Amino acid sequence: MAGSWRQIHAWAGQTLDLVGEQVPSGRESAYAACLFHRAGGMESGREALLERLDRVEEVLEAGGVQSESHPVFISCLIYRAMIDGDPSGDARRRVEDALEQPKDTWSRALIHLMASLLDSLFGQASRSRERAEVALEGMRACGDVWGQCNALVQLVDVNVATDLERCLRLLGEGIDLAEGAGLHELGVLFRTLRAQSQVELGRSAQAEAELDRLEGVTMEDETRVALRMTRIMWLQATGDLMGARRLLDESGVLVWGLGGFAPVYLGPSWLAMAAEIAWAEGDHERAWREAGRSWWVSLRGAALSGVGALEVLAGLEVENDPVHAAVLLGYSASLRGAANTALPRVRRLRERLRDALGEAEADHLMARGAGTPQTRLRESVGRWLAPIVPEDVEAGDRSQDP
16 A cells, blocks of 8 residues: 555556446446546546546446445545535435444444544544544554554544644654555655644744655655645744745645645645735735635535634734634634644634633633534625625636635
8 A cells, every 4th residue: 555546546547448438247346446546636626526436336336336335435425525515415424324334343444534534524523533543443453554544644633733742642653653664655744744743832943854854755746735834834933934935835836736625625724824924924915815715715625624714814803803803713613623722823812812802701702603503604704704805716616726
């Protein structure tokens, strides 16, 4: 499992070219696997991906196989759930049903990992954490290092807003596992995420050493984007706004060029970062515009996509209207399924709100926001934001650069 997914994507396409459009009898699963891995390229955008997934499931059905009962093809349902962004949609329901089916230890662990991913995306942090723990335990029992690494990545993701020190321990374990097994890409990702945590904790020298270690290392474009975002965070933290702006501007083409899910699941974070830099530069008009675009783009995905936008918007609003800023920060907890208590920049924002409103009132407003249903809060933010920062992003295919 150490190869590049792009390599597998290429091999799948070559196999399909050799076999042709006629599915060999009795080899439906193998043919569908090639279709699926070719679909995983995603550069053609949302509609093309959905068409390819439809074809995968059509071939599987002809062979008597259900996506939810197969450890590879259940990813079709994960993709569908991420595309439609509906926590109650058919794809997610089928993943939940798969958890109830009897399975061997490895398959059970994998299904729990997939379900954990969707839980986190749809703002159910506590359940996501529990299921990721089950996945990690199962992969350990099987001795599957690749599975353990992916479960550790998920656990880091679901703990990053509540326990950075635990994240660092998990990342250390992941680095040892990945590098010990020759899983290069995962090793790079773990080191990138560790540098992010170190920046957030104010450990700039340690983060710099980690980042310097990764300079010149080969990696997939998705990991490279994460690395550049971390480097931008470090440049901001060390006061080099010019360097942060330069790297942000240079890297935009790479971010939006990823295609597929990037505009929905990476784009909002990228734009929120752009808003923070603009604000620090004193360009408040640009900061509002970038934060607003971050929010509008996030609406195309699941709940978690909008968390960063809301935290930035709360920071922009605090001087003008601290009452509303407190509610916005509470909204971010609703979308995540947990309040951001670990990241120092959000803790500082919370303290500013308490200073402005008094601790009891600020906490009451944040709790009110956190208790707001996701559909209602999205409508509320949209109504408030539209006159300030009108939506100017492409509303069609999610592969489009906003």
